[in-house]
Amino acid sequence: MAWYPEARKMELQPESDTQQAIRPTQFIMHSIAAPWTKERTFEYWRDSTNLESHFGQSYDGTIAQYIGTETRADANYRANRRADGTGAVSIETASNLNHSDPWTAAQVEGLIQLGVWLHKTHGIPLRVCRTASDPGFGYHRLHADWALGGTDCPGDARVTQFKDTIFPSIVARAQGKPAPTQPPTGPVTPPPTPVPAPRYRRPRAYRAIGL
Numbered sequence: 001m002a003w004y005p006e007a008r009k010m011e012l013q014p015e016s017d018t019q020q021a022i023r024p025t026q027f028i029m030h031s032i033a034a035p036w037t038k039e040r041t042f043e044y045w046r047d048s049t050n051l052e053s054h055f056g057q058s059y060d061g062t063i064a065q066y067i068g069t070e071t072r073a074d075a076n077y078r079a080n081r082r083a084d085g086t087g088a089v090s091i092e093t094a095s096n097l098n099h100s101d102p103w104t105a106a107q108v109e110g111l112i113q114l115g116v117w118l119h120k121t122h123g124i125p126l127r128v129c130r131t132a133s134d135p136g137f138g139y140h141r142l143h144a145d146w147a148l149g150g151t152d153c154p155g156d157a158r159v160t161q162f163k164d165t166i167f168p169s170i171v172a173r174a175q176g177k178p179a180p181t182q183p184p185t186g187p188v189t190p191p192p193t194p195v196p197a198p199r200y201r202r203p204r205a206y207r208a209i210g211l
């Protein structure tokens with residue numbers, strides 16, 4: 001089983017030893033609808049439910065790992081482990097209670113780095129999952145088979161961040177390129193035109209006399 005070297009290892013038992021092996025082919029990002037640290041999320045998995053994700057992330061971007069990435073974790077419904085032994089690696093991230101806030105800059109950076117590591121460690125392909133079982137990267141609500149009863153997770157703001165920043169940056173860094181300024185796939189939309197702050201410019205006559 002693989003443990004991400006940048007994460008705080010907080011192994012969740014008995015799940016880590018008893019759940020089936022998977023061959024990880026997907027990475028699915030979640031918001032936990034609670035402003036929890038990665039340590040608090042660990043306690044929740046341990047004490048309050050038999051579900052769990054592989055990783056948890058605090059608002060400060062730091063990550064903990066609860067289950068090895070080649071062991072099943074139960075955050076993604078039918079993607080946890082499929083009949084062919086493949087499954088999804090999952091991360092729950094701190095959010096507000098409605099998971100309506102964007103990821104912090106530190107969270108975005110942490111997700112990018114973890115995504116690159118998963119690509120390099122497990123060969124997760126650099127594409128967005130086209131179907132529920134297609135290898136690649138995604139977020140919880142992307143495919144209905146990933147959520148029992150449906151979900152809005154991780155929320156509109158974070159879906160936009162995934163599409164515009166996180167996934168393109170994983171691709172760019174995994175390929176050793178600088179981060180793109182816009183997504184490499186999908187319709188090309190021009191970046192918003194920055195509105196210059198109004199700036200008072202002294203009339204020429206005043207400038208000439210030093211005012």
Ligand SMILES: [Zn+2]
Pocket residue numbers: 029030031140151153154
């Ligand atoms: Zn979710």
